[in-house]
Amino acid sequence: xxxLLVFFALPLVALVVxxxxxxxxxxxxxxxxxxxxxxxxxxxxxxxxxxxVIGVPIAWLLARVEFPGKAVARALALxxxxxxxxxxxxxxxxxxxxxxxxxxxxxDWFGIRLxxxxxxxxxxxxxxxxxxxxxxVEGALRGVDTRYEEAAATLGAGxxxxxxxxxxxxxxxxxxxxxTLTWARALGEFGATITFAGxxxxxxxxxxxxxxxxxxxxxxxxxxxxxxxxVISIVVLALVGRRVWGR
Amino acid sequence: MLAAAAATAVLVSACSNDxxxxxxxxxxxxxxxxxxxxxxxxxxxxxxxxxxxxxxNFGASSELVxxxxxxxxxxxxxxxxxxxxxxxxxxxxxxxxxxxFARNRLAIAVExxxxxxxTGLADLADPDVTVVLCAEQVPCGTYADEALATAGVTxxxxxxxxxxxxxxxxxELGEADAAIVYVTDARASERVDGxxxxxxxxxxxxxxxxxxxxxxxxxxxxxxxxxxxxxxxLAILEEYGFLAP
Numbered sequence: 175x176x177x178l179l180v181f182f183a184l185p186l187v188a189l190v191v192x193x194x195x196x197x198x199x200x201x202x203x204x205x206x207x208x209x210x211x212x213x214x215x216x217x218x219x220x221x222x223x224x225x226x227v228i229g230v231p232i233a234w235l236l237a238r239v240e241f242p243g244k245a246v247a248r249a250l251a252l253x254x255x256x257x258x259x260x261x262x263x264x265x266x267x268x269x270x271x272x273x274x275x276x277x278x279x280x281x282d283w284f285g286i287r288l289x290x291x292x293x294x295x296x297x298x299x300x301x302x303x304x305x306x307x308x309x310x311v312e313g314a315l316r317g318v319d320t321r322y323e324e325a326a327a328t329l330g331a332g333x334x335x336x337x338x339x340x341x342x343x344x345x346x347x348x349x350x351x352x353x354t355l356t357w358a359r360a361l362g363e364f365g366a367t368i369t370f371a372g373x374x375x376x377x378x379x380x381x382x383x384x385x386x387x388x389x390x391x392x393x394x395x396x397x398x399x400x401x402x403x404x405v406i407s408i409v410v411l412a413l414v415g416r417r418v419w420g421r
Numbered sequence: 422m423l424a425a426a427a428a429t430a431v432l433v434s435a436c437s438n439d440x441x442x443x444x445x446x447x448x449x450x451x452x453x454x455x456x457x458x459x460x461x462x463x464x465x466x467x468x469x470x471x472x473x474x475x476x477x478n479f480g481a482s483s484e485l486v487x488x489x490x491x492x493x494x495x496x497x498x499x500x501x502x503x504x505x506x507x508x509x510x511x512x513x514x515x516x517x518x519x520x521x522f523a524r525n526r527l528a529i530a531v532e533x534x535x536x537x538x539x540t541g542l543a544d545l546a547d548p549d550v551t552v553v554l555c556a557e558q559v560p561c562g563t564y565a566d567e568a569l570a571t572a573g574v575t576x577x578x579x580x581x582x583x584x585x586x587x588x589x590x591x592x593e594l595g596e597a598d599a600a601i602v603y604v605t606d607a608r609a610s611e612r613v614d615g616x617x618x619x620x621x622x623x624x625x626x627x628x629x630x631x632x633x634x635x636x637x638x639x640x641x642x643x644x645x646x647x648x649x650x651x652x653x654x655l656a657i658l659e660e661y662g663f664l665a666p
Contacts, residue, residue: 273595289596290551290579372580372591373556387583390483390558393490 186404193401194394201398209376210384211402217292217380218360221299222307225356228300229307230349236308237315255305262301263369270297270370294371295378299360306355314348315341351418354411361407446474447641448494450485452501452628453584454525454561454602457609458661459499465657466648473641481559481584482506489514489633496636497645499628501525501585501603502560506629516639519629522650523663526623527561527568528604529616530592537598539616542572551597555588556581564624565601572622589613605662627666 270277270288280286364382371378389396463475482505500506555562582588591597593612607615632642
C-alpha cells in the first residue's frame with residue numbers, strides 16, 4: 175500500500191520540487207497560460223456535458239435493453255479506452271475533416287469545418303473520455319433493483335417520474351463518479367486533441383498542449399504550467415471525491 | 422502483486438533482450454526534417470561499418486534537446502537550427518564542437534496540383550487559404566515567422582504543428598491548403614507539391630551536428646559525425662534537397 179502511494183506520489187513530488195519557484199510569477203503571467211487554462215476548462219466541461227447527454231442513454235441501453243449485436247456495441251463504446259488517443263484523433267480527422275468521410279458533406283452542404291476549431295477539441299475530448307461515463311453508469315444501472323422501478327410504475331408513476339425519482343437517485347453517486355472521471359480524462363486529453371483540433375492559442379491549445387510546447391523551449395515554464403493543472407485537478411478530485419467515495 | 426511485478430520484469434527483459442548484442446548500437450537524435458535523409462545515411466553507414474547499428478530518434482529539435490538534457494541515452498545530436506544546438510553546448514553535453522553539415526530552405530507545401538493557385542508567401546494571407554505553420558517553439562516555426570516577417574505578410578494559421586512532419590501531414594491529409602515547411606520535406610512527400618520561396622524572402626536554416634558526452638560508444642559516434650560531414654554523406658543529403666554547408 176505504502177509502495178503504491180510512493181509510486182503515484184513521487185513523480186508529482188518531483189514536479190513540485192523542480193518547479194522554478196523564483197520565476198513562478200513570471201511563468202504564471204505567461205501569455206499562453208490564461209487562454210490555455212480557459213480552453214481547458216471550457217472544453218473539459220463541455221465534453222463532460224456531452225458525455226452525460228450521449229453517454230447516459232447509451233449506458234441505459236447497454237444495461238437495460240436486449241438487442242442484437244450488444245456485445246459489439248459495448249466493445250465500440252469502450253474502444254476509445256484502449257485506442258491510443260492519437261489514433262482516435264486520426265480517426266476523427268478522416269471522419270470529420272474537410273476531406274473526411276462525413277466531413278466533406280458537412281463542408282459542402284453546411285459549410286461546417288470542424289478540425290482546428292474549439293468544437294474539434296471538445297469532440298476529441300468527448301471521444302476519449304465518454305467511455306468512463308458509460309462504464310460507470312452502466313455498472314450502476316445494473317446494480318439497481320428494477321423492482322423499485324416496477325413498484326413506482328404500478329403506483330402510477332410515469333416513465334419520466336420513475337427515472338427522476340427512483341433510478342437517478344439510486345445511481346446518483348455513480349453518475350457523479352462518472353462525471354468526475356470523464357471530466358478528469360477530458361482535462362488531461364492530449365493526443366486526440368493535437369491531432370484532430372491542432373494547436374492554436376486561444377482556439378485549440380489546451381493546457382496539456384501548452385505544457386508540451388513550453389517543454390520545448392522553457393522547461394521551467396512547462397513545470398509551472400503542469401503544477402497549475404495538477405493543483406486544479408487535485409482540488410476538484412478531492413472536493414468531488416469526498417461526495418462520491420466518502421471520506 | 423509480487424507475481425505481477427515478476428511477470429512484468431520478465432516481459433520487459435524479453436523486450437530489450439537484443440540490447441546485449443548491440444552494445445555498439447548508436448543512438449542518433451535528429452531533427453524531424455532529417456527523417457528521410459538520415460534513414461538512408463544510417464543504412465549507408467551500417468553498410469560500411471558492419472558491426473554498427475544506428476538507431477534514430479526523430480523529433481522537433483527543441484524536444485530532442487529537452488530529452489538530452491533530461492538524460493536520454495543519445496550519442497549524437499543533429500539539430501535543425503543552431504539555437505537548439507547552442508542549448509546542448511551551454512549545458513556542456515557535447516563531446517565535440519558542433520559542425521554545420523547541411524543547410525536547408527523553406528518552401529510552401531500545397532495540395533497536389535496546387536488547386537488554390539498559390540505562388541508565394543503573399544498568397545497565404547488570403548482568408549480563403551487555410552495555412553498551418555510549425556509551432557513557435559520548434560525551429561521550422563521560428564524560421565517560418567522570420568520568412569513571413571521578411572516578406573511583410575501577416576496571417577493567422579489554423580494550427581501550429583509540434584514538428585515539421587506533423588505540420589506537413591495536415592496538408593497531406595487535405596485538412597489545410599498550405600504549410601510552410603522545409604524544401605526537403607515538401608520534396609520528400611508525394612502527397613504535396615512544393616512552391617518555391619524566392620531567396621530575398623527565404624530563410625537559410627543551418628544544421629549542426631555534434632557527438633554527445635554521455636555516450637556509450639564515443640568512437641562510433643565520432644565515426645557517424647565524420648560520415649555525415651563527409652563527401653559521401655553530403656551526396657546523400659543533397660539527394661534529399663539539402664544544401665552544402
